[in-house]
Amino acid sequence: MIRWGMVIDLKRCIGCQSCTMACKTQNGTPPGIFYRKVLEQISGQYPAVRRVYLPTQCMHCENPPCVESCPAGVFSKRADGIVLLDSDKCYGARVCRIACPYNAISFLEKMPTYFPDTVTPIEAIWYENHTVGTAGKCDFCADRLDQGLKPACVQTCPTDAIKFGDLNDHQSEVSRLIKERKGYQLHSEWGTNPSVYYLS
Numbered sequence: 001m002i003r004w005g006m007v008i009d010l011k012r013c014i015g016c017q018s019c020t021m022a023c024k025t026q027n028g029t030p031p032g033i034f035y036r037k038v039l040e041q042i043s044g045q046y047p048a049v050r051r052v053y054l055p056t057q058c059m060h061c062e063n064p065p066c067v068e069s070c071p072a073g074v075f076s077k078r079a080d081g082i083v084l085l086d087s088d089k090c091y092g093a094r095v096c097r098i099a100c101p102y103n104a105i106s107f108l109e110k111m112p113t114y115f116p117d118t119v120t121p122i123e124a125i126w127y128e129n130h131t132v133g134t135a136g137k138c139d140f141c142a143d144r145l146d147q148g149l150k151p152a153c154v155q156t157c158p159t160d161a162i163k164f165g166d167l168n169d170h171q172s173e174v175s176r177l178i179k180e181r182k183g184y185q186l187h188s189e190w191g192t193n194p195s196v197y198y199l200s
């Protein structure tokens with residue numbers, strides 16, 4: 001059985017935010033809503049300073065606290081490990097946002113538009129899939145995967161920093177990278193067993 005997973009090479013990430021924009025376009029999210037974020041941090045002391053980028057998103061945890069937390073049964077886990085969020089069932093309790101330790105769930109408080117007092121034609125199409133008062137998050141581009149395509153962020157990254165594949169296949173590129181370069185999960189001590197790994 002496949003278990004989809006992602007490996008992000010922090011040595012290759014240049015913080016260009018192309019993946020962030022690809023995600024926003026793929027999911028048609030309004031201003032202020034990000035299913036994927038690239039965090040920036042300055043480390044060290046002058047003159048030996050370094051800017052570090054950390055792309056983050058839903059980690060598609062094997063043991064996802066969000067699933068149990070929701071009183072409306074909004075979350076489900078597919079056999080391939082993808083954690084889905086059905087916003088049609090969401091009534092805005094927002095406990096999932098507290099339960100998720102990775103701050104991966106967005107909540108649409110209101111529907112802002114990219115330009116004042118107007119909804120562009122593309123926004124009119126995008127926003128049909130978003131309801132004020134509901135939660136949203138990354139789904140590893142499940143629809144694209146089901147068509148044999150890569151997630152939009154993976155497809156778009158200009159430095160090839162994001163790899164995607166089957167964590168259960170020991171021969172896959174993601175498994176090989178995790179093994180050879182000691183890939184790690186964010187806060188593995190929390191016991192959620194994320195499907196997103198990082199390489200430093």
Ligand code: SF4
Nearest residue numbers: 013014016017019157
């Ligand atoms: Fe980093 Fe690639 Fe995202 Fe650019 S597109 S911020 S290089 S992961």
Ligand code: SF4
Nearest residue numbers: 058059061064066100
């Ligand atoms: Fe759920 Fe958060 Fe884990 Fe994603 S990162 S599966 S939203 S607990």
